[in-house]
Amino acid sequence: MTVSRRDPLPRRFLRIAWSSVATQMAEQVALVAVPLAAVLSLGAGATETALLHVAQTLPFLVLALPFGLVIDRSSPQRVLIASEVLRAATLGAIVVLITLDSLSMGALLGLGCLGAIGTVGVSVSVPSAVPRLVTSDRLIDANRWLELGRSAAFICGPVIAGAIVSAAGAGTALVVATIACVAAAALLVRLDIPRSVPSAGGSAWRAAAHGVRYVLGHHLLRPMIVTSTIFNVGWFLIQSVFVVYAVDRLGMTATTVGIAMGAYGAGMVIGALLVPPLSRRFRLGAMTVLGPGGGFVAAVPMGITLWTPAPALAFASFFLFGFGPVIWTISTTSLRQAVTPAPMIGRVSSLVVVSTYGARPLGAGMGVAISAGFGMEWCIAVAVVVFAAQLVTVLSSALPAVRELPAAPTPASR
Template sequence: MHPRVPRPPLPPAFTRLSWSSVLTQFAEQIALVAVPLAAVLLLGADAAGTALLQVAQTLPFLLLAIPFGLLVDRSSPRRLLLLSEALRASTLVAVIVLLALDALRFESLLALGFAGAVGTMGISVAVPAAVPRTVSRDRLVDANRWLELGRSAAFIGGPAVAGAIVSLGGADTAFVVATVACLAALAVLARTDIPARVAAPRTTPWRDIGEGLRFAFSHALLRPMIVTSFVFNVGWFQLQSVFVVYALDRLGMTPATVGAAMAVYGGGMVIGALLAPVLSRRFALGALTMLGPLGGFAAALLMAATLWVPAPAFAFAAYLLFGLGPVLWTIGTTSLRQAVTPVSMIGRVSSVLVVATYGARPVGAALGAVVAAGVGVEACIVLCAGVFAAQLGYVLLSALRRVREIPADPADAAVEATPPDESAGGRTAPSARGSASE
């Protein structure tokens, strides 16, 4: 038996891109903790105020993601990355200056939070578009695994560091640390060479946006990614909206154990990213992606089991699976999306996924609030399991499950969108030709 030959390192351009992404995610996680803490501790904001901050920090993803995707396709991911990171850094600097002058007001914090979220959204759209420009098609899974590993580490370390900094040095110190991380990311990006695509004839913006939407929703592999991501996040944020109350009242958990359960979610993300290379060698790409929806459904069943057996251990196990499964899904589907989407359209297609993911958050939270208020928290837990069953059932019936590996043909030459009525009846979609089983 021959020993497995180690794969060569990823290109320096991607290495710099991934480090800038880690620094960006770290800064974002610190800011997401520091902003509401500053609002409450320094400005006396109530629950309605912190909820309004959450709206301001998510609204850009719904309003501007698709136009930003068009900007990526028409110009350069590098340019958008630099501008977005600079915008994030400038908003953090503005908060620091206002704090130093004792001039920070809730309205200014709200406006700066919205502006900073515009930068975060730009990065979320531009990074997936930049990856296939910096690595070869056969290394997409490796590249996205490293990005997810960095994101997972930021999700674990960022909030913990932010809480400690606010406790020891105050909210202004947390903003300083976030700004330093943001500026470091900007410096790394400035040294990152991301090839720009060859300029193509332009049409009207609306026509280009419509082209991207039609491609994404008619494609036999992209459509299930969009729908599954939306439904998964509806179920996830429905659970998130009621879990703290449910855990304290029904499971007898303390605030400390509730926080520990949520931290296990980040641990699951790290485990998933570390297991991805082993699992990708043992499973076909489609089967690997199915572990995400399957893990979400198994986690929802574990949470539902606490209705009969109110054991905190079930909640801990559920949060572990909620973290582990989606990372495997993200690594697999992001790599496949980058491979089957023409380079000239990848920004717009990535933006559709951003809208589906972030647009599901207020829908899920609102659904949880309505059901919990009208029927009870227990009914919300049961409905959550139903939502996760729906996303699993849908994706198992899609062409995504049958994909074996990243298609070998160049995306621009080999990919064709498949209308929904042509992918039924057991036919293999043209977009999966050569990579899906019959």
């Protein structure tokens, strides 16, 4: 039976979707509050904030694939709950240190790295759970719902964080983030994710290697990975220095920094809302090009701030960074879930997480080196070149030629 577009998504999916909204809200509040705590309370500069981004993203590079193996051999539910508890505990620890006036840069780096382990678990588990909770013909609807929730968090989280930090300090903002993590975990406790995927057998190393070979040998998955990696190197090259750049170069305050980052979420919402009409007008392959194209177009106004330091250009840049890439995320996530064999969904999702998040410490690390050696302005200039490279990558791949989402996943693989 064909499912109507107007039929509601399954209640089990909606529970994980609302949990995702809460966890994304916590992450966005923390991403603003923690660097602001470092800058305003500890006097951190561009190099220190870039190191903080490295610590918060390095676990994605190291632990995403092991998480994918665990999920392929079990259910994502336990990983999700444990991850949210870990995130809440680390955020709560930072609050305690701030309250006791014992916060140090070393503590922020260590706790940021530990909390990021929980974020890895959530990031791998959610896309792995979606095909177990909805039918293949509802994948785009489900992923669009998730992206709309994430977009709302990207709008509200930074603005709320900036306002709270200005009014009551970073500690209060992190209390809000901790509560959001606890709420996300509570929503997951009674979630029933079916174990419809057969457990992967054999050596863990062999299973991991098989997943890597499958992705790198796939004509659609490989360019997704490469494009996503390059995009996120450029994105975190900007993110690693943006707070300091915005305050020192653009004359922005904590509140306007939050508003600028919130513009990213506004772009995501509008992009996600436009997916249905765009998908009716354009083939799926064209939709995948809109994200990398939007990333390059977004980098241009940020580059212009090197000569014209206007906050309005930063607002426009963040809006465009949200608009195009969210269309990429919805389109490529649905395509990935459709073409991936069911027993491998965790490993494939984990490799996408590596490309999406694992590239971030590379970008942040470049930010450390470039800002320390040449100045933070060069981070912005190099990022524009990186975003041009990811657009060239996707245009030269097989992705633009894809006409529509496959009707059903490919047969199971080992």
